[in-house]
Amino acid sequence: MTASLPAVLEHLRSIQFFMEMRDENPFKIRAFRAAREELSSLKDEQLNQFIKENRLTEIKGVGKGIAAVISEFWQTSTSTDFRNIIGDWPLSLLELDELSGLAPKRIRGVYEQLGISSLAELEYACLENRLVELPGFGQKTQEKLLKEIENLKARRGKVLLCDAIDETREFRSRLPKDTPFEEVGDLGMRHEVIETLEFLVEDKKSFEAKHLEKLGLKKSPSTRQVSLKTKHGHSLKFIHVAKASFPIHRVFLTSSPEHWHSLESAARKKTLLLTANELKKSDRLLKIESEQELYAELGIVYHPPEAREYAAEKSFEFVSLESLKGCFHAHSTYSDGSDSLKNMLDAAKAKGWDYFGISEHSQTAFYARGLKDADLQKQWKEIDQYNKKSAPFRVLKGVESDILKEGELDYPDKILKEFDFVIASIHQRYGLKEMTDRILAAVRNPYSSMIGHISGRLLLGREPYRLNYEAIIREAIATHTVIELNCNPHRLDMDWRYLRQACEAGLLISINPDAHSVEGLDDLEFGVWMARKALVAPSQIINTWPLKKLLELFSKQREKKAA
Ligand SMILES: [Zn+2]
Numbered sequence: 365m366t367a368s369l370p371a372v373l374e375h376l377r378s379i380q381f382f383m384e385m386r387d388e389n390p391f392k393i394r395a396f397r398a399a400r401e402e403l404s405s406l407k408d409e410q411l412n413q414f415i416k417e418n419r420l421t422e423i424k425g426v427g428k429g430i431a432a433v434i435s436e437f438w439q440t441s442t443s444t445d446f447r448n449i450i451g452d453w454p455l456s457l458l459e460l461d462e463l464s465g466l467a468p469k470r471i472r473g474v475y476e477q478l479g480i481s482s483l484a485e486l487e488y489a490c491l492e493n494r495l496v497e498l499p500g501f502g503q504k505t506q507e508k509l510l511k512e513i514e515n516l517k518a519r520r521g522k523v524l525l526c527d528a529i530d531e532t533r534e535f536r537s538r539l540p541k542d543t544p545f546e547e548v549g550d551l552g553m554r555h556e557v558i559e560t561l562e563f564l565v566e567d568k569k570s571f572e573a574k575h576l577e578k579l580g581l582k583k584s585p586s587t588r589q590v591s592l593k594t595k596h597g598h599s600l601k602f603i604h605v606a607k608a609s610f611p612i613h614r615v616f617l618t619s620s621p622e623h624w625h626s627l628e629s630a631a632r633k634k635t636l637l638l639t640a641n642e643l644k645k646s647d648r649l650l651k652i653e654s655e656q657e658l659y660a661e662l663g664i665v666y667h668p669p670e671a672r673e674y675a676a677e678k679s680f681e682f683v684s685l686e687s688l689k690g691c692f693h694a695h696s697t698y699s700d701g702s703d704s705l706k707n708m709l710d711a712a713k714a715k716g717w718d719y720f721g722i723s724e725h726s727q728t729a730f731y732a733r734g735l736k737d738a739d740l741q742k743q744w745k746e747i748d749q750y751n752k753k754s755a756p757f758r759v760l761k762g763v764e765s766d767i768l769k770e771g772e773l774d775y776p777d778k779i780l781k782e783f784d785f786v787i788a789s790i791h792q793r794y795g796l797k798e799m800t801d802r803i804l805a806a807v808r809n810p811y812s813s814m815i816g817h818i819s820g821r822l823l824l825g826r827e828p829y830r831l832n833y834e835a836i837i838r839e840a841i842a843t844h845t846v847i848e849l850n851c852n853p854h855r856l857d858m859d860w861r862y863l864r865q866a867c868e869a870g871l872l873i874s875i876n877p878d879a880h881s882v883e884g885l886d887d888l889e890f891g892v893w894m895a896r897k898a899l900v901a902p903s904q905i906i907n908t909w910p911l912k913k914l915l916e917l918f919s920k921q922r923e924k925k926a927a
């Protein structure tokens with residue numbers, strides 16, 4: 365950081381914030397606030413001058429203490445006062461100060477009770493209903509915070525895939541049917557995080573003239589450069605192309621360079637010429653009316669837009685939502701879900717699945733109402749009764765067990781062995797250096813069937829922890845332990861970029877919704893997109909398997925690892 369007036373103001377704000385969190389002397393806190401107000405009316409050069417001439421205390425509201433902080437910060441980009449007041453708290457707590465609905469003392473509450481230290485973690489906790497039962501919070505506050513977080517995120521410029529898709533859906537619903545209007549770029553390719561929502565249209569001028577208002581978009585008349593913003597504040601761009609070129613150009617705009625080059629060379633092999641707008645044989649233009657037609661003409665299996673990351677495969681079977689025979693990882697009101705067990709099971713059954721694996725949080729996860737032995741007995745009874753009535757549909761008894769400090773699972777073996785499957789996940793103590801060791805220990809545990817949200821990342825929020833993926837994947841393959849592809853659009857974890865190589869080497873994955881409500885089951889689609897990106901063969905995705913084969917896998921894992 366270079367020293368500047370805004371940096372100084374921000375530094376003073378941080379000190380003030382942490383003083384408030386620690387409930388320091390109110391006079392001291394007020395002094396910081398007053399000093400910031402005075403300083404903010406200065407110019408950079410003026411402040412520089414005051415510092416150089418050692419005259420900071422001549423500024424109204426700046427006493428000796430604050431002057432010392434400013435001087436030290438100017439030279440070292442930090443200060444003793446700051447280090448003392450922040451102690452071992454994470455700096456990311458400051459993000460929470462941007463929420464008007466959350467005073468510093470309450471931030472301390474969510475940090476100490478739920479371990480929440482950033483905006484993304486708070487958002488995730490709200491989505492998992494963690495604030496509902498926290499003293500001083502509740503359903504209403506939770507909803508308000510979620511709204512505010514959404515606005516803050518929009519102002520930061522990037523948008524999650526799920527939010528971009530919601531906006532796209534809304535646009536579509538407002539356009540006349542069969543208006544040419546297709547997502548391209550990162551959105552078209554279903555990237556996890558998107559900077560600009562890009563759409564391909566036929567004639568930009570007439571499209572904008574006809575539909576802009578309908579879409580709730582406004583061009584600012586003062587600027588020549590067209591930059592559109594959606595009502596949620598996301599950047600948006602229209603790209604246009606002539607009708608005849610529409611399908612080919614869409615493929616072009618949803619292909620990675622590697623994928624596009626593979627299409628060009630496939631064309632050359634058939635003595636065709638492919639450009640971003642057309643396909644030609646000698647000098648004759650070939651009529652291409654859909655993206656499917658283009659792939660067919662090139663003699664290549666159709667790759668949907670999200671699967672255009674790698675060079676095209678001549679033939680390949682892509683996983684689809686319909687090919688899933690069931691899924692694992694769902695929570696009900698037994699732990700931190702918002703729908704009852706019965707509603708969750710009914711919804712799963714209504715999807716036409718053959719099986720459904722419920723997995724509440726385990727006992728240590730107090731913040732998520734993790735299940736004690738007695739709750740488990742109660743839930744199992746309810747599941748047994750449900751299964752009796754609903755055969756051949758089968759509910760599998762699972763758990764999302766916390767991975768404890770040294771990699772142990774969260775129940776004694778005599779309970780673990782009663783589950784049909786166990787998902788082992790890290791939920792606490794993210795900072796530990798030996799994350800890889802903890803996960804490796806969990807992989808080796810005879811009772812772990814799969815590893816949940818392996819990197820802990822929250823998109824646009826929490827960085828993934830650093831892991832030795834190679835070692836973990838190798839061990840998972842050797843022990844037949846499954847790695848989850850978590851479909852929650854805030855996670856999408858394990859990152860698809862690791863999946864292709866790993867699955868080709870034999871890794872098994874499971875496309876898991878981590879649903880906390882009935883609607884959460886629909887998140888599976890995000891996982892299907894990620895698996896297609898990575899060209900994962902359906903045979904490596906265990907929830908495309910029939911029940912019998914699955915149960916065999918789970919018992920094989922236990923035998924193999926116990927040996
Ligand atoms: Zn989890």
Ligand SMILES: [Zn+2]
Binds near residue numbers: 693695764878
């Ligand atoms: Zn979960």
